[in-house]
Amino acid sequence: MYVDVKLAKPAPGTDSLDALAEEGRRAESEGYDALWSAESSGDPFLPLVPMAQSTGHLKLGTAVAVAFARNPMSLAYTAHHLQLLSGGRLLLGLGTQIKPHIERRFGMPWSNPARRMREFVDALHAIWTCWQTGGPLDFHGEFYTHTLMTPFFAPEPSRWGPPKVYLAAVGDRMTEVAGAVCDGLLPHPFTTERFLRERTVPTLQKGRQNAGRDLRDFSISLSGLVVTGATEEDMARAAAAVRDQIAFYGSTPTYQPVLALHGWEELGRELTRLSKGEDDDRWRRMGELIDDEVLDTFAVVAEPDRLGAAVQARFGDLVERFSFYAPYDHDPAIWLPAVAELNARS
Helix, strand or coil: CEEEEECCCCCCCCCCHHHHHHHHHHHHHCCCCEEEECCCCCCCCCCHHHHHHHCCCCEEEECCEEHHHCCHHHHHHHHHHHHHHCCCCEEEEEECCCHHHHHHHCCCCCCCHHHHHHHHHHHHHHHHHHHHHCCCCCEECCCCEECCCCHHHCCCCCCCCCCEEEEEECCHHHHHHHHHHCCEEEECCCCCHHHHHHHHHHHHHHHHHHCCCCCCCCEEEEEEEEECCCCHHHHHHHHHHHHHHHHHHHCCHHHHHHHHHCCCHHHHHHHHHHHCCCCCCHHHHHHHCCCHHHHHHHCEECCHHHHHHHHHHHHCCCCCEEEEECCCCCCHHHHHHHHHHHHHHC
């Protein structure tokens, strides 16, 4: 299992090129295999450029870049160029976002997200193949058409090939798309070992089989909820924060199939009901509904020196990549024993 890390949101005044380069060097020196940059309040690709120059083997990923905010050609150029700059270390993580953001924030069209995403990734591969081989570009789809590529606008081929494409997916249809046309899956953190085994992996297998492929070369990269701390007080504080996070996710109907698989449909309904209330205390009461059984099912709960073994025991045969999802204040050094443990087991 590879251990990855998410790029932290920089404090004001610390988001310089030098600071980003140092962030990459630090992640590499601490034993992380990849660093992932998100698209939230900024571009997901630009922070990876100084890291590509300051590191030698650290893989650089987007988790995620919003595909539908772009078109396949513009994204193909960006990803191809970063693949060249990084020496073949780009992991291109894509996601759809949701309809209001695509239409009202990005001013782009939204329709049939699973079909559109499958075609988007197919178009990316068609464009990259054109650049790699020098052959014609002749992609015709329902949503995207790309039929013009003259030598002046074709970049040099990548001697590392195109980047690996990961897809963020929640529902079965998008998970099946990931299996059919992508190299990896970014599951939502609101998942469990059982859900991955009984729903996610079989759906991926269906997509792969329909595409004439199998899962041997497919990667699952999970940002998993964890509860840890150096003291009992730290553990309790972390557990409370993760209970709140589970309750927040669990109140969203889209995510509730995970609860249903465990027989916790009523919990989901109650969380949704409370989330629609107006009293300021509702979020605390929602977190209190997450008992120890639910917490232990959704999160890996272990002291720092036991965390690596606990992650390996739960997900070692399921996921290729794991990053620590901790929605509470913590010293990043707290992960280092687990990183060393998991690296030793790899």
